[in-house]
Amino acid sequence: MANEGNRSFNEYYTDLVSRLRRDYGERRAAENDALRRSLNDVGDGSETETRVIANPPLKIDGIYFYPEQNGKNHRTTKFQLVERGTPVLRRGQSFFLALKTPERRYDRVSDIVRISFNFGPSPSTVKGTQHILKLSTESFPKDTNVWGARIVGSDKNAISVEVLTNGNTYVGIWKCVVETTVENTSQQPLVYKSPDDIYLLFNPWERNDGTYMRDTDLLNEYVLEDQGKIWVGPHGSSRGRHWVFGQFDDSALPLVMIILEKSGLAFSARGNPVLVSRALSKMVNSNDDDGILVGRWDGKYKEGKAPSAWTGSVPILEEYFQSLKPVKYGQCWVFSGVLCTVCRCLGIPARVVSNLVSAHDANSSLTIDTYFNEKNEEMKLDPNNPSGGMDSIWNFHVWNDVWMARPDLPKGYGGWQAIDSTPQETSEGFYQCGPASLEAIRKGQVGFAYDVSFVLAEVNADYVKWREDKGSDFGFKRVNSDKYHIGRMILTKAPNVFDTEGDTDREDVVESYKGREGSRAERLAMYNAVRGTTSAPMFFDIPTQTMDDMEFDLIDLERVPVGEPFAVVVTINNKSSEVRSLNSMLSAESVYYTGVRAKRVKHATTNFDVQPNSKKELKLTVSPEDYMDKLVEYGIMKIFAICHVEQTNASWSEEDDFQVIKPILNLEVSPDLKVGQPGTVTFSFKNPIKKPLTNCKVNYEGPALTRFGTIQVGDVEAEGEFSYTQIFSPRSVGTQRWVATFTSKELIDIVGSATVEIS
Numbered sequence: 121m122a123n124e125g126n127r128s129f130n131e132y133y134t135d136l137v138s139r140l141r142r143d144y145g146e147r148r149a150a151e152n153d154a155l156r157r158s159l160n161d162v163g164d165g166s167e168t169e170t171r172v173i174a175n176p177p178l179k180i181d182g183i184y185f186y187p188e189q190n191g192k193n194h195r196t197t198k199f200q201l202v203e204r205g206t207p208v209l210r211r212g213q214s215f216f217l218a219l220k221t222p223e224r225r226y227d228r229v230s231d232i233v234r235i236s237f238n239f240g241p242s243p244s245t246v247k248g249t250q251h252i253l254k255l256s257t258e259s260f261p262k263d264t265n266v267w268g269a270r271i272v273g274s275d276k277n278a279i280s281v282e283v284l285t286n287g288n289t290y291v292g293i294w295k296c297v298v299e300t301t302v303e304n305t306s307q308q309p310l311v312y313k314s315p316d317d318i319y320l321l322f323n324p325w326e327r328n329d330g331t332y333m334r335d336t337d338l339l340n341e342y343v344l345e346d347q348g349k350i351w352v353g354p355h356g357s358s359r360g361r362h363w364v365f366g367q368f369d370d371s372a373l374p375l376v377m378i379i380l381e382k383s384g385l386a387f388s389a390r391g392n393p394v395l396v397s398r399a400l401s402k403m404v405n406s407n408d409d410d411g412i413l414v415g416r417w418d419g420k421y422k423e424g425k426a427p428s429a430w431t432g433s434v435p436i437l438e439e440y441f442q443s444l445k446p447v448k449y450g451q452c453w454v455f456s457g458v459l460c461t462v463c464r465c466l467g468i469p470a471r472v473v474s475n476l477v478s479a480h481d482a483n484s485s486l487t488i489d490t491y492f493n494e495k496n497e498e499m500k501l502d503p504n505n506p507s508g509g510m511d512s513i514w515n516f517h518v519w520n521d522v523w524m525a526r527p528d529l530p531k532g533y534g535g536w537q538a539i540d541s542t543p544q545e546t547s548e549g550f551y552q553c554g555p556a557s558l559e560a561i562r563k564g565q566v567g568f569a570y571d572v573s574f575v576l577a578e579v580n581a582d583y584v585k586w587r588e589d590k591g592s593d594f595g596f597k598r599v600n601s602d603k604y605h606i607g608r609m610i611l612t613k614a615p616n617v618f619d620t621e622g623d624t625d626r627e628d629v630v631e632s633y634k635g636r637e638g639s640r641a642e643r644l645a646m647y648n649a650v651r652g653t654t655s656a657p658m659f660f661d662i663p664t665q666t667m668d669d670m671e672f673d674l675i676d677l678e679r680v681p682v683g684e685p686f687a688v689v690v691t692i693n694n695k696s697s698e699v700r701s702l703n704s705m706l707s708a709e710s711v712y713y714t715g716v717r718a719k720r721v722k723h724a725t726t727n728f729d730v731q732p733n734s735k736k737e738l739k740l741t742v743s744p745e746d747y748m749d750k751l752v753e754y755g756i757m758k759i760f761a762i763c764h765v766e767q768t769n770a771s772w773s774e775e776d777d778f779q780v781i782k783p784i785l786n787l788e789v790s791p792d793l794k795v796g797q798p799g800t801v802t803f804s805f806k807n808p809i810k811k812p813l814t815n816c817k818v819n820y821e822g823p824a825l826t827r828f829g830t831i832q833v834g835d836v837e838a839e840g841e842f843s844y845t846q847i848f849s850p851r852s853v854g855t856q857r858w859v860a861t862f863t864s865k866e867l868i869d870i871v872g873s874a875t876v877e878i879s
Contacts, residue, residue, distance in 0.1 A: 424448025
């Protein structure tokens with residue numbers, strides 16, 4: 121069968137993007153027209169002119185791919201593209217099509233029919249980007265690595281065909297071409313090129329697929345669930361934030377095809393979930409290839425949308441699809457939400473995971489190091505990182521786990537793999553991360569691909585504080601080393617449950633990443649990782665000072681309601697029989713969730729004595745007037761204390777992060793909702809601060825209820841009530857969910873959701 125011809129990649133890419141965006145625009149226009157006219161049935165009405173030729177090859181004038189029927193078998197009926205007649209299929213599983221034969225019936229003795237499925241700009245049977253199948257009534261080949269096609273029936277108008285793809289077929293858009301001829305003829309074959317795009321996805325229900333998951337009930341969550349939660353906030357006050365993944369929206373699949381083309385991933389690599397997921401982690405951020413999202417963490421979002429304003433992935437995907445320019449702005453949990461969407465869209469089982477107290481190891485030491493000078497002042501540069509980077513601790517960091525086999529690793533390292541699209545450090549020259557086997561992370565196998573060392577440090581690095589010491593060969597003495605501070609919890613939504621009111625649906629998967637803190641298995645894995653890392657041994661070999669005769673304790677805070685005071689409190693116990701002279705520093709600062717200090721709220725230093733066998737308390741009180749103007753997004757505060765004992769030259773330090781809690785956005789939905797009939801949703805909350813809120817907006821989204829939107833609302837008075845009612849018309853029956861955010865110049869990250877029943 122003749123090759124379709126070699127096109128340059130640029131020609132192929134330009135044509136693909138133009139076609140997908142044109143089709144998407146036509147779908148949106150048709151949808152808007154239908155809403156205006158309240159009409160749902162739009163006919164095609166096109167007919168193909170036919171011409172009878174004596175004893176010709178069998179003429180094909182169309183292919184029907186049974187999108188709904190195949191969709192049920194392939195679990196793709198939720199895709200809006202399927203509703204609009206586009207075939208969306210999963211590899212390694214058979215599907216049916218009909219070849220339309222308007223002029224005569226198929227003759228199985230004389231007719232020769234070949235179907236070619238083509239992938240990419242230069243289809244090749246050698247490279248696996250072209251499969252040419254000669255139709256017959258014989259059974260499929262026993263070799264599961266090849267495609268097969270067989271005739272299952274025919275009549276005067278059509279040939280019914282069953283096609284079987286293999287479990288490692290390349291994932292993406294395939295095109296279909298049919299060539300017909302007859303036995304013992306000199307006539308030129310007839311060729312029919314189907315205009316339809318055929319989307320072929322990974323198939324985690326198929327045993328021979330690299331994404332196969334034995335427990336198929338879990339796939340209802342990790343592939344088919346289009347809404348979920350992302351846990352955000354510091355340890356002690358984290359909450360599950362509702363997120364609409366929307367992987368079945370008709371913008372999602374076409375956009376995923378475009379970013380795969382932009383990624384530069386070879387066509388021959390697109391059947392490998394390891395390489396595909398790695399490419400997706402690169403393309404969700406914009407740092408290298410003008411991917412989907414621009415990251416920003418400094419609170420300056422005037423040129424785009426604040427990360428906390430997003431309600432889900434679809435508004436981001438649609439904005440990128442329409443412009444092909446990176447969308448502003450995202451942070452880790454937004455990157456993770458979008459990456460989960462594109463993975464589930466392609467059929468890769470995926471979940472969002474939130475690491476509470478997450479380390480960013482900038483020099484591969486497997487420690488997070490903070491340095492203080494002799495005056496107890498934190499140093500702004502890391503003296504032991506030649507690259508100039510600084511270690512940091514994020515209050516929380518969010519990435520994704522994806523499920524797949526790892527044939528590139530020793531047996532036993534498949535299953536959940538960590539991938540991360542937040543641009544933190546480069547890997548092989550690009551801002552990409554993973555897939556890192558969770559089993560490799562748990563065992564400290566830092567030599568395994570990809571980025572195991574970096575993720576291991578995120579969840580299990582030791583947190584070490586150093587104080588300048590000119591008498592030490594290292595230049596610093598180790599004040600303390602906390603083996604338990606990093607990776608307190610790693611939270612994800614539990615499969616197939618949804619708590620609309622609280623967080624009983626959260627699941628802590630920390631022991632999938634590391635052994636129980638302090639256990640022999642956890643420490644052995646850490647030491648195994650240290651041995652496999654060039655720079656780590658030096659940091660682990662230096663002993664920690666002891667302080668047997670003094671005890672210090674910083675009283676933890678978890679959450680403070682906005683507008684309420686709080687205090688930094690340290691208790692000191694001198695267990696010795698001698699007076700101890702101390703100099704100390706207490707501070708409170710607002711911080712971004714990445715651990716970066718924003719503004720100093722209050723600070724105090726003091727020198728004092730603690731009498732033998734006695735206790736003392738230090739206290740720094742912080743009023744609302746001290747901190748209200750210095751809060752940054754998410755309202756996270758850091759309290760810190762350091763004490764130095766003059767007589768023993770010993771030092772102690774401790775810190776704690778907590779959250780100033782903002783009100784929630786209330787959603788009240790009208791009762792007795794029915795499909796196609798108008799209903800209302802009212803958004804409301806009380807302004808908790810003593811100043812007006814300006815430039816107020818409500819962002820909302822409700823799959824099957826309404827398409828996403830933004831409402832510009834009026835100013836809200838100081839300590840006043842806000843309320844706004846929106847009319848909508850439900851589009852589907854069953855349990856549905858609203859999610860909304862409120863933003864203003866003065867106050868952001870006001871979030872709410874509601875569950876409704878539609879009849």
